[in-house]
Amino acid sequence: MTTGGLIERLRTGLWKDNPGLVQLLGLCPLLAVTTTTINGVGLGIATLLVLTCSNALVSATRRWIRQEIRIPIYVLIIASLVTCVELIFKAWFPTLDRSLGIFIPLIVTNCAIVARAEIFASRNTIGASIVDGLGMGAGFAALLIVLGVFRELVGQASILGYSFAESGFLLAILPPGAFFALALAVALKNRIDRKPGR
Amino acid sequence: MSDQSIIKTGLTLAVIAAICTALVALTFQATRERIAANEKALLEQSLQPALAGTFYDSGVSESRLVLPSPHGLPGNEPAVVYRVFAEGEPVAALFAVTARDGFSGPIRILVGIAVDGTVTGVRILRHRETPGLGDKIESARSDWIFQFDGHSMGDPVATGWAIEVDGGEFDQLTGASITPRAIIKAIRDTLNYFETHQDAIFLSESSGENE
Numbered sequence: 001m002t003t004g005g006l007i008e009r010l011r012t013g014l015w016k017d018n019p020g021l022v023q024l025l026g027l028c029p030l031l032a033v034t035t036t037t038i039n040g041v042g043l044g045i046a047t048l049l050v051l052t053c054s055n056a057l058v059s060a061t062r063r064w065i066r067q068e069i070r071i072p073i074y075v076l077i078i079a080s081l082v083t084c085v086e087l088i089f090k091a092w093f094p095t096l097d098r099s100l101g102i103f104i105p106l107i108v109t110n111c112a113i114v115a116r117a118e119i120f121a122s123r124n125t126i127g128a129s130i131v132d133g134l135g136m137g138a139g140f141a142a143l144l145i146v147l148g149v150f151r152e153l154v155g156q157a158s159i160l161g162y163s164f165a166e167s168g169f170l171l172a173i174l175p176p177g178a179f180f181a182l183a184l185a186v187a188l189k190n191r192i193d194r195k196p197g198r
Numbered sequence: 199m200s201d202q203s204i205i206k207t208g209l210t211l212a213v214i215a216a217i218c219t220a221l222v223a224l225t226f227q228a229t230r231e232r233i234a235a236n237e238k239a240l241l242e243q244s245l246q247p248a249l250a251g252t253f254y255d256s257g258v259s260e261s262r263l264v265l266p267s268p269h270g271l272p273g274n275e276p277a278v279v280y281r282v283f284a285e286g287e288p289v290a291a292l293f294a295v296t297a298r299d300g301f302s303g304p305i306r307i308l309v310g311i312a313v314d315g316t317v318t319g320v321r322i323l324r325h326r327e328t329p330g331l332g333d334k335i336e337s338a339r340s341d342w343i344f345q346f347d348g349h350s351m352g353d354p355v356a357t358g359w360a361i362e363v364d365g366g367e368f369d370q371l372t373g374a375s376i377t378p379r380a381i382i383k384a385i386r387d388t389l390n391y392f393e394t395h396q397d398a399i400f401l402s403e404s405s406g407e408n409e
């Protein structure tokens with residue numbers, strides 16, 4: 001893969017086809033955990049790890065996997081990786097693990113991961129699949145972090161747990177606030193992408 | 199698919215399943231001890247604030263006593279009691295009980311009571327109250343939960359164990375009255391239980407470490 005192709009792949013994941021903003025995949029964890037910055041960072045990193053490893057494994061085994069059994073195999077690979085990531089979080093980041101709770105195991109159900117396995121990793125080399133996983137994972141993580149910062153800032157008037165005002169605009173940390181924040185982010189992206197003069 | 203290709207496909211699946219299982223097993227082995235240590239530390243650490251100002255020299259988490267429902271304490275899930283000792287003598291007990299009449303679902307609280315019947319501390323273990331309103335019961339969000347420290351069954355008298363709007367002596371929370379009511383009731387019921395069952399609690403054998 002050329003350097004140009006590599007950068008293009010990363011750009012696709014981070015911006016052009018961002019799994020959260022454009023493909024609108026994995027919205028359940030995205031909306032549920034982004035009440036604080038640190039939650040966004042934690043789930044973002046966990047998803048990035050799982051996505052990159054699953055892309056690598058799916059790509060490495062693609063020659064032996066028949067069409068008929070590819071879905072069960074993706075499920076196996078993704079579920080095992082998520083379990084490992086969960087155990088690692090429990091062992092080394094126990095506080096983060098507690099605040100993310102059920103959403104770490106629920107990465108299994110993040111359709112962004114199985115989508116990348118099916119669309120990209122099953123048809124490309126390991127190197128390209130890893131880059132794709134990194135790009136898409138980083139794109140998803142970036143959106144989680146942006147939403148986390150925004151909702152914590154507006155909803156609790158604090159940043160990374162340090163509050164600077166008595167109380168925030170409560171709606172932002174309630175579930176509807178998640179939809180508003182995501183809608184704003186999608187609208188903002190579309191606004192930036194629109195070519196000038198049109 | 200022919201018979202032969204079914205066998206081949208099955209084998210592929212089996213091999214990949216075995217590899218995945220091995221991966222999980224290895225990670226589990228590598229993290230098991232750290233996870234167990236983390237859980238124990240977390241438990242001790244979460245119990246400690248409810249014992250403010252109490253001198254003790256026993257490992258709190260080892261003196262666990264599980265009381266299956268019905269136990270006479272608030273809530274109908276099993277209640278957990280941790281006995282606290284200093285030089286072998288009982289000094290306090292911690293009760294993990296459930297207030298069932300919260301605004302959104304049960305609230306699990308930890309009530310620390312010294313042997314003389316005064317509250318050493320109350321902490322919220324788990325709740326789903328409204329963010330920004332009912333969640334002020336958390337010690338990290340407001341001082342509300344500290345106001346019970348030092349009180350006992352007779353101080354204030356029974357009718358005083360309520361929020362001010364209900365004619366009691368404790369502060370309410372702006373925008374939430376159901377949550378404080380539920381917690382105050384659970385604390386009072388726990389104090390009541392401690393008064394009548396104190397001896398039995400300290401004499402019982404521990405129930406082991408896992409819930």
